[in-house]
Amino acid sequence: MNNQQEVTAIHHSIVDSTMAIIAGLFLxxxxxxxxxxxxxxxxxxxxxxxxxxxxxxxxxxxxxLIEDFGESDGLN
Incomplete structure (x- = not known):
């Protein structure tokens, strides 16, 4: 895995964790x-x-967001 792929994987993890927090608060x-x-x-x-x-x-x-703006911009 190159550096960009590793950064993207970490970014996905952060976004997923944030969504879990938002979901918990909404619940x-x-x-x-x-x-x-x-x-x-x-x-x-x-x-x-x-x-x-x-x-x-x-x-x-x-x-x-990923579909509209690409993976790195969509996650941001």
Whole structure:
């Protein structure tokens, strides 16, 4: 693995860890708001957990940003 690949791998790890923290905070907010691990939108309840939130962040943020701006700029 060359230096750039190693830096990119570390950057992915940092971004993934950050998303896990954000997911945990969002889950705490929803538990406090709804008294359960659910997200409610327009009266529809969706059961959530931290892994599901991370998956949503990854699909909607990380992958889209990498696709739009390339790996190094997208992760930044």
């Amino acid at each position: 705490i907010e929803q538990i406090n708001k709804n008294s359960a691990k659910v997200f409610i939108h327009d009266g529809i309840k969706i059961d959530i957990d931290k892994d599901l939130i991370v998956l949503g962040l990854k699909m909607n943020l990380k992958d889209s």
